[in-house]
Amino acid sequence: MQATEPFADDLALMLEASRLAADIAMAHFRKDPEVWYKNEGRSPVSEADIAIDRLLYAMLLGARPDYGWLSEELEDTDKRLSHSRVFIIDPIDGTRAYVSGRPDWCVSIGLVEDGKPVAGVLAAPARGEVWHARTGGGAFRNEVRLKPGDGQAADTPLRVAVPDMVEAGMRPGAGAGLEKVPGGPSLALRVAAVARGSLDGVFIRPRSSEWDLAAADVMLAETGHILVDAAGMRMAYNDPDPSRGLLLAASHAQVPGLLALLQPSDGH
Numbered sequence: 137m138q139a140t141e142p143f144a145d146d147l148a149l150m151l152e153a154s155r156l157a158a159d160i161a162m163a164h165f166r167k168d169p170e171v172w173y174k175n176e177g178r179s180p181v182s183e184a185d186i187a188i189d190r191l192l193y194a195m196l197l198g199a200r201p202d203y204g205w206l207s208e209e210l211e212d213t214d215k216r217l218s219h220s221r222v223f224i225i226d227p228i229d230g231t232r233a234y235v236s237g238r239p240d241w242c243v244s245i246g247l248v249e250d251g252k253p254v255a256g257v258l259a260a261p262a263r264g265e266v267w268h269a270r271t272g273g274g275a276f277r278n279e280v281r282l283k284p285g286d287g288q289a290a291d292t293p294l295r296v297a298v299p300d301m302v303e304a305g306m307r308p309g310a311g312a313g314l315e316k317v318p319g320g321p322s323l324a325l326r327v328a329a330v331a332r333g334s335l336d337g338v339f340i341r342p343r344s345s346e347w348d349l350a351a352a353d354v355m356l357a358e359t360g361h362i363l364v365d366a367a368g369m370r371m372a373y374n375d376p377d378p379s380r381g382l383l384l385a386a387s388h389a390q391v392p393g394l395l396a397l398l399q400p401s402d403g404h
Contacts, residue, residue, distance in 0.1 A: 143247065143255045143270045146200070150245045151268060153195045154259040157188045157243045161228060162261050166237045180231045185209050188227035188243060196223050196245075203247075206378060208347045214376065221249045222374045224350035229258075230322030239263050244324045246350025251372040256351030258324055267328050267355060275331055275358035282332050284360040285387040294336040294390065297326055302339040302382065302398075310397035323348040327363070330385045331355035337386035337394050346378040352385075361387050368395055 164184040171182045189209040197205060204219030206212060208226050216222050223245065228234050230241030239262035247255040258267040269275035275282040297319035303311060317335065319326050323344060329335040331352065340349075350373055353363050363371045366382045368391060386394055 141270075142272055143249075144273065146247055147255045147257070147268060147270045147273070149196065149199055150247065150255060150257045151266070153192055154243055154245055154257045154266065156195070157191055157227070157245075158259040158261040160184060160187050160191060161234070161241075161243060161259075165234065165262060169235065171235050180235055181209065182228065182231060182235050184234070185227045185231060189225065192223075192225055192227065192245065196225075204374070206346060206374070208345065212378065216374060217376060219374075221247060221254075223247055224346050224373060226324065226347040229324040229348060230320075233321035238321065240320050240325060241322050242267075242325055244347065244351045246347070246352075246354070246373075248350055248373040251374055253350050253353040253357065253373060256354035258328055258351055258355075260322075260325060267352075269331075269354040269358045271354065271357070273358070275355040277328075277332060282355065282359050285333055294394070295334075296337040296339065296386075296394065297335060298339045299341040301341050305382075305399050306397050307399055314397075324352045327352035327385045328355050330361055330387075331359045333359075337384060337390055339394075340380075340383040340385065342381045344380050344383065346373050346375070346380070349380075349383075356385055361385060362391060364391055364395075366395065366398060368392070 161184050169182045169184050171180050189207055204216030204222035206216050206224045226244040228241055229244045234241040242258045242260040245257045255270040267277050293315040295315045295317050298316050326338050330338055356363055363385045
């Protein structure tokens with residue numbers, strides 16, 4: 137890659153950091169890592185999460201000291217809001233799977249500029265996968281370029297991950313034309329599956345966070361897909377509050393129809 141390509145140097149740095157982070161993760165994987173719980177006992181954190189977070193902070197900000205930082209495992213401050221470019225990190229997305237020895241987790245490293253995702257890496261070493269993308273440079277899984285989504289055949293049910301709480305808020309009978317599929321423990325990998333075309337859509341229940349989504353969102357954009365809220369508005373990043381309400385990842389063509397399955401909100 138030429139140095140003049142947008143965000144190519146950033147992506148190269150992020151890929152290098154992801155390899156070292158994956159090594160840390162695998163060194164603890166299935167070896168009974170120390171685990172504790174936050175959010176009133178709902179969210180597990182392992183010693184690998186903390187070690188990876190420290191590595192990425194030192195490596196990424198060491199090379200890009202003028203960038204901001206948002207991570208699931210480091211206390212958030214408003215300092216990042218003054219930065220145009222911000223790294224958005226989840227050291228291990230899918231920690232429950234990680235600590236139970238299941239392979240569906242990843243290290244998620246995203247970069248946003250002025251609220252828009254511009255580069256992303258998902259390292260899923262237990263699955264033998266590295267996903268990466270940058271604005272204008274395409275999206276890749278294990279160096280195989282992901283093809284742009286070309287829509288679903290009219291007579292084929294859409295394969296969509298729908299959490300129970302989202303399904304409960306759909307119009308009666310709305311799911312009849314869908315093939316509902318399990319989502320899996322890693323939200324980032326779930327969204328990446330839409331970019332790859334193995335899922336047609338993912339509904340995301342409220343209370344996801346920017347660090348779950350930033351890296352995979354670049355892959356969506358590079359394959360003709362989009363991440364929107366219930367009103368159809370594209371998600372923006374580096375917001376003062378990193379948490380989000382209900383979201384949908386799907387192709388541009390499928391978004392209107394999938395959002396129409398939801399019950400109208402109060403007042404509409």
